[in-house]
Amino acid sequence: MTGSRNSIKNKLIIIQTATAFIVVLVCCMFFVFNDIRTFKDSAKRKMYSLARIVGENATSTLVFLDQDAATQILMKLNKEPDIVQAAVLDKNGKLFARYIKHQALSSSPPIVDISKPATSEFEGRRLMVSYPLYQDSAFLGTVILHAELNDLNKIIISYINVAGLVLLTAIIASLIISLFLQRSIVYRLLRLVSKTKEVAKTGNYALRVDGTGSDEIGILADGFNNMLTQIEKMEKFLKETNESLKNYSMTLERTNRELEEFAYISSHDMKSPITSLVGILTLMQQKDAIKPEHRHLFDLAFNSATQMRKTIHALNEIIAFRKTLKIERQKIDLAEALEEVKLRIYDLIISSGALITADFSKCPFVNYPAVHLKSIFQNLLTNAIKYKQEGSPPVIDIKTTSWENFVVLEVRDRGLGIDMERYKDKLFGLFQRFHIHTEGMGIGLHMIHSIVESYGGKILIESEVNEGTTFKIYLGNAPL
Amino acid sequence: MKSYRPYKYRDRYKWLTGKLYKTGMLLFCITCSFTSRQQKDKASEYNMKAAFIYNFTKYIEWKPSLDENEFTIGVIGPSPINDPLGEIVKTATVDSKKITIKRFSKPADISFCHILFISRNSGFPLEDILAKTNGKGMLIISEQDGYAGLGTAINFVIVNSKLKFEANTKAINAAGLTASSQLLKLAIIVK
Numbered sequence: 001m002t003g004s005r006n007s008i009k010n011k012l013i014i015i016q017t018a019t020a021f022i023v024v025l026v027c028c029m030f031f032v033f034n035d036i037r038t039f040k041d042s043a044k045r046k047m048y049s050l051a052r053i054v055g056e057n058a059t060s061t062l063v064f065l066d067q068d069a070a071t072q073i074l075m076k077l078n079k080e081p082d083i084v085q086a087a088v089l090d091k092n093g094k095l096f097a098r099y100i101k102h103q104a105l106s107s108s109p110p111i112v113d114i115s116k117p118a119t120s121e122f123e124g125r126r127l128m129v130s131y132p133l134y135q136d137s138a139f140l141g142t143v144i145l146h147a148e149l150n151d152l153n154k155i156i157i158s159y160i161n162v163a164g165l166v167l168l169t170a171i172i173a174s175l176i177i178s179l180f181l182q183r184s185i186v187y188r189l190l191r192l193v194s195k196t197k198e199v200a201k202t203g204n205y206a207l208r209v210d211g212t213g214s215d216e217i218g219i220l221a222d223g224f225n226n227m228l229t230q231i232e233k234m235e236k237f238l239k240e241t242n243e244s245l246k247n248y249s250m251t252l253e254r255t256n257r258e259l260e261e262f263a264y265i266s267s268h269d270m271k272s273p274i275t276s277l278v279g280i281l282t283l284m285q286q287k288d289a290i291k292p293e294h295r296h297l298f299d300l301a302f303n304s305a306t307q308m309r310k311t312i313h314a315l316n317e318i319i320a321f322r323k324t325l326k327i328e329r330q331k332i333d334l335a336e337a338l339e340e341v342k343l344r345i346y347d348l349i350i351s352s353g354a355l356i357t358a359d360f361s362k363c364p365f366v367n368y369p370a371v372h373l374k375s376i377f378q379n380l381l382t383n384a385i386k387y388k389q390e391g392s393p394p395v396i397d398i399k400t401t402s403w404e405n406f407v408v409l410e411v412r413d414r415g416l417g418i419d420m421e422r423y424k425d426k427l428f429g430l431f432q433r434f435h436i437h438t439e440g441m442g443i444g445l446h447m448i449h450s451i452v453e454s455y456g457g458k459i460l461i462e463s464e465v466n467e468g469t470t471f472k473i474y475l476g477n478a479p480l
Numbered sequence: 481m482k483s484y485r486p487y488k489y490r491d492r493y494k495w496l497t498g499k500l501y502k503t504g505m506l507l508f509c510i511t512c513s514f515t516s517r518q519q520k521d522k523a524s525e526y527n528m529k530a531a532f533i534y535n536f537t538k539y540i541e542w543k544p545s546l547d548e549n550e551f552t553i554g555v556i557g558p559s560p561i562n563d564p565l566g567e568i569v570k571t572a573t574v575d576s577k578k579i580t581i582k583r584f585s586k587p588a589d590i591s592f593c594h595i596l597f598i599s600r601n602s603g604f605p606l607e608d609i610l611a612k613t614n615g616k617g618m619l620i621i622s623e624q625d626g627y628a629g630l631g632t633a634i635n636f637v638i639v640n641s642k643l644k645f646e647a648n649t650k651a652i653n654a655a656g657l658t659a660s661s662q663l664l665k666l667a668i669i670v671k
Contacts, residue, residue: 060662063535
């Protein structure tokens with residue numbers, strides 16, 4: 001938290017300080033170089049005028065060959081601390097008179113191209129000026145001055161000191177300015193950041209950033225506030241919707257429960273009257289209490305009553321089954337379970353001549369309630385036998401595979417198949433039937449679906465009419 | 481007797497004359513070489529003097545003279561300066577005026593010239609010459625010790641075997657001329 005805080009602060013400070021430093025440094029360098037150049041130029045000019053004055057004075061000494069007088073003139077240069085050597089050459093370039101500040105220093109006579117006009121040259125701190133002398137356009141000789149600009153070093157050092165001081169002042173000033181700037185930029189940004197963090201942490205969208213302005217940070221803060229307002233509004237709306245949905249679902253649940261109760265009560269209450277009705281009808285049949293001309297009507301009534309008794313039994317079965325959902329799971333040997341189911345529907349298998357093969361080698365066990373697993377097996381097998389191709393015995397292949405947390409039970413038959421396009425949505429509905437000519441209550445798939453879903457699985461069906469159907473039952477195989 | 485000795489005398493004379501001749505030749509040779517060297521020194525001395533005289537013209541403010549279109553240098557008495565001066569005069573000018581040389585044999589002959597050089601060999605009393613030139617704007621140059629003190633404007637002297645000159649500022653001013661400070665700086669000033 002403090003790291004990010006420091007980083008933006010430091011970045012701004014570094015940017016400002018570096019900018020100030022570079023600007024001042026460039027300025028200082030410019031002024032220092034400019035001043036050094038000016039100093040050198042003025043030194044040149046001074047030396048040149050000195051050479052000219054000496055030259056004007058030395059002209060007559062050259063004319064009257066008075067070396068002593070020329071030397072005396074040159075000696076007056078000892079008042080000039082910079083001049084280390086001075087010389088007058090005659091028109092042939094021969095040394096005429098000379099002055100040397102320190103005798104030890106360079107005793108060799110200066111060599112000068114006498115044909116050259118006035119020159120002044122720098123060699124580091126050393127300046128050499130030569131000035132040719134003329135009288136009535138006749139060349140008389142040359143004056144040469146050698147100067148050492150000892151002040152130059154002093155000036156450079158003092159400039160460096162001043163430049164350093166200026167740089168230091170600039171850095172301090174920029175630091176102070178950046179501190180003030182922080183109040184107007186960084187401080188506000190940091191406040192925005194801390195507010196964002198607070199909102200993220202507490203989830204309180206009623207918070208607002210105060211003290212916005214008209215600059216970019218102000219716009220940002222305004223945008224932030226607007227966003228918070230919208231989020232707050234949406235959150236309120238969501239809460240309300242959620243509340244109403246919850247109420248709605250509670251109402252639904254209650255209604256559902258009532259309906260279930262109602263179905264149970266009505267089916268249960270209908271069981272004994274219909275049983276007794278069928279019993280009475282059977283009794284009537286046995287007693288031959290029906291007139292032959294009413295026989296037909298009686299048969300219709302008897303069939304209807306039987307059908308109704310079947311339906312009411314099925315209803316009772318479903319309601320009873322629903323109460324058994326959510327029972328404990330246990331480890332089941334799939335092969336054993338299949339054998340048990342086969343025994344239960346032994347008559348059906350024998351009479352249809354069904355050929356059942358099972359391969360549980362890949363996944364021999366499953367953690368599932370035994371009752372339900374057997375129920376699934378039984379329903380699938382009876383379905384496969386019931387909806388077999390006309391004229392040939394049913395062939396059923398069963399196998400299991402493992403996929404993620406599921407045991408996939410795959411049951412494949414070569415029966416009538418289901419028109420998937422047509423019945424896609426109705427496959428798992430109660431009392432839904434897809435074949436007219438065979439008998440069935442339309443309970444089987446509904447029960448399987450209810451079981452599989454309540455244990456977190458799913459059912460995939462692949463089917464072609466007159467080709468057969470493959471059920472893939474994903475059994476939730478959670479550890480016990 | 482005379483015939484007795486003449487041979488002897490003659491012999492002796494011959495020997496003596498021979499000796500004398502030899503010595504004479506030797507002396508002559510020595511003298512000759514000495515004088516020739518002296519003459520050489522003299523020549524260079526007068527070359528310099530001639531050059532100096534010409535250079536003086538640049539450091540003296542001459543009286544404005546409208547009618548003259550030439551600058552004159554006079555020499556009184558025979559002097560070796562004539563030849564080198566003649567050489568200089570051939571090409572040099574003063575204020576773009578041609579230079580001519582006048583030779584005077586005695587003080588009475590002296591007429592106006594800008595510079596009058598009094599030769600060491602002139603042999604005339606200085607007073608006569610000065611009387612003739614006084615106040616005419618003429619620069620009198622001499623080459624004898626003490627002459628500057630006696631009234632010539634400039635006097636050549638040899639100091640440490642170097643050619644120098646004395647300047648009598650009073651005499652220069654009396655002649656109505658002005659000498660440049662650059663000139664006076666190099667001169668030995670005589671009051």
